[in-house]
Amino acid sequence: MNPYAPLFQPGKIGSVRIENRIVMPAMASQLAEPDGRLSQRLIDYYRVRAEGGVGLIITSYASVSADAPLMFNMGISDDSWVDDWRRLIEALHACGTRVGIQLMHVGMLYLFAGFVPKGATMKIPSPVPWVKGDIPTHVLTGEDIERYIEDFAQGARRAREAGADLVEIHACHGSLAGMFMSPLLNRRTDEYGGSVENRARFPRRIIERIRETLGADFPIIVRINASDDLEMGTTPPEAAEQARLLAAAGADAVSVSRGIEFWATTTIPSYLYPDGPMLPLVDEIKKAVPVPVIAAGKLTPELAADAVRTGRTDFVALGRPLLADPDLPRKLREGRAGGIRRCIYCMNCLNQDRRAGRGSCSVNPFLNRESFYPLPPISRPKRVMVVGGGLAGMQTALLLAQRGHLVSLFEREGRLGGQWNIAAAIPEKSGYSAFTDYLERELGRMGVEIHLGTPVSKETVIAQKPDAVVLATGAVPAGLDVPGADGPNVVQAVDVIMGKARPEGRTVIIGGRFTAIETAILLAERGVPVSLITRGSLGMTLERVTLRTLIGKLLNLRVPLYLNTAVLAIDPRHLVIRFNEEVFELPAETVVLAVGMNPNVGLAGELDGLGLEIYTVGDCTRPRNAAAAAFQAAQIAAKI
Known part of the structure; x- marks a missing residue:
């Protein structure tokens, strides 16, 4: 029996049937145009994951209010957005996936946005000294609250008109609805502050107003913090009570997250955290509500399947794993778990200039460049010699073989991996070895000749008679130019x-x-x-x-x-x-x-004059991170 079978049982959220239990949660792709309008890059980003078999895609950060836009993110604050959303949703429906739109008012998250529109003000429930920055703040009046509740309802109406299957209310991490929920961020003394019930009133009224506008059959998910993970913030017992109140108000599912953006380090758990760190919090929410629950947070496929099988959750949100491998659901369904390019939770996807859609991934060179995936097959195979079996060399060799070239890979050491093996030797990073294991399996499957313990010289290259040579000879640790730096200590x-x-x-x-x-x-x-x-x-x-x-x-x-x-x-x-x-x-x-590191470029000079196509990739070009090496590997594989 397929151990991942629990993930492929149909499920329901409200009236909507979802073909499997895997959800792509809302993540800040920032691939829309600067004014938020739909781009082809954004369509491609979601489309490849829909084609990979995910059951439900929830798109991110659709601002419901005209006075709180998010640049490079699609909005939904007036009817002019409906056509763009319809185009995106139709493209994803054609792949067989369900689509939800996450509705949000940005709240204090302007503090951490890459770009903030000129003249914007940060709308907050109440003044608190720890929410401050260069952006002017505006404390909401009762009239403001009524207007924003209506904005959410109209955003939901537009989502349904565009063909969305459901909406999700963003009520965590420091968004406006999330701020209302948190005692750390909400110090109001009226009906919207103080008690757990009062702090949940704003999102409750949003849900109730959507129900009044659209009726009972249009599903609503609410995403909440099961804990703020900060002193004076929402605690797990309070979150469970909030979840119960929101379900009673009409929410059809509760999506569980944690942490206030930037301040807490738990919202997007890195390699420094154990697998599934949010599951104990999900357990408490699951006990409190009669509706489906969506779990998230560093869930491996094995842990996700077990959580669904044992009833700890109804759906699993696999965010970064789907960035790393869009085909993850299909591979699990087909029993090809060994062929998954697994997320290593290195956080590089958060470390790039996502403001203009240039986020990158250490294991997937095509993240945010989905229109280039897959590389087209070649009509005339070449004999390509790749020198260096580190990450860049392995990636290049695999991509070349996938295109149809005849590839041989030479590594002077007795094992593949290069500098990546050093990273994986850090105890918390032991999971990094999963990526080199994957590359080695795929190289074998594609028939790449691997020569370990084989130093390469000019004579070695001549004897191989390649049509092209890719040098991936890495880098060596840099020294320090001060007296005594070469001493025995x-x-x-x-x-x-x-x-x-x-x-x-x-x-x-x-x-x-x-x-x-x-x-x-x-x-x-x-x-x-x-x-x-x-x-x-x-x-x-x-x-x-x-x-x-x-x-x-x-x-x-x-x-x-x-x-x-x-x-x-x-x-x-x-x-x-x-x-x-x-x-x-x-x-x-x-x-x-x-x-730092210095490029190892010795062999490149020796090969001059041989009349070969010669390329360099990875650290021997310029020492950078794994994501840069992965993308450079794809660029070179596309050229040959």
Whole structure:
């Protein structure tokens, strides 16, 4: 029996039958035009996931109010939006999926939006000192509340006219409805504040007004926080009572989330969290309501299937897993779980410039570039030699083989993976190995010749007689240009992570990015007295939620941090450092370098003059992250 069969039983939300239990939840794709109008990129983004077999797609962040637009997100604040929504919904219905539109008023989420329209004001239930920024605030009057309730009702009407199967009310994370629900953000003293019942009154009245407008047969989902995960915020017992009140008001399903955007690190759980961290909260909501529940939050296919099978939830929202592999539902249904390109929860999809639709994925080079997927087959196969079996080389080799080329992959070490193996050696990142395992399986399935333990020289290339060569020779750890940096007490962070170097005594790590931070945590957890020095700020290139989680770990471990500090020299027993204009010594028996990588470009020069097509990919071009390497691999595979 297929272990994922529970996910493929039909379900119902209100009057609507849904063919399976897998939901693509609302996520901020930001692929619409700057004014929010429908773009082909947005259609393609949803279409490939509909084709992959997802049961229900809920589109994101449709602003119901003209005074609270979200740039690069479709709105639904007047009737002019209906035609755009109809075009999108018809495209998705043609693939057999159900479609819901998430209705939202942005509330305090303007604080974290990439772009805020000129002249916008942030609408809030009540003034609280921790909700402030550069955007002027406006505390809602009773008249404002009535107007926004009607805006939601009219947004639902437009959604139905456009052909949507249902709507979802965004009432979590700091949206306007979510702010009303939270005692941290709602300090009103009228009928909309104070008690749990009063704080739920705004979303309750939205649901009731939609029912008055559209009748009983049009399904309404409400998405709520099962916990704000912040002091003075909504607690799980309060959330369960709110869910009960909203179901009694007419909600046909409750979608469970958690956390206030930006402040809490739990809303979108990263690799630092265990799988399924929201399920215990879902259990409490499930007990409180007589309607279906939708669970979310770092659910693996195995955990999702078990949660449905055991009745912990009725539907599962698989957001990032569907970004990583749009075909995930079909592969599970067909018993091809090993062929799934699994999300590794690295958070890179949150770390890019999503404002103009340039978000990217470490494992899926086609995220937000769906019109290029899949790459077309070639009519004249070439013999292509890929040199380097790290992530970039493996991705390139696989994409070339999928197009029909005859591909051989050469790796000097005894295993594939390259720098990715170093990342996967961090205990919290052990799940990263799932991606290299997937690539290795797919390379074998596609018939790629793999040569391990095989250094490549100019003579090796000549002997292979390739038509094209792709160099994916990676990068090597950078040194530090200061006196003493080549001393015996200086080691590289990658060697520490892989267990090749074991720091002893007082240890100082030099660097401020991922590798430096994670190495500091690794050593501190082992009991090594460790400090961290960086020339600038800490983690400037890191996604903000993960960065805050990591900084929290550093602080809890009491790791001294020296920011905006220059290293002038390294001696056997100390470092000479400068902060502002003051120079002083910092004791250190071991110094760990995590100051970046330098491209390994030696072979490229040797191959000049051979008359071959030669390409470089990944870190040997320029050290960057996995998502950049994945997209570059796709670009090169498309050229050959």
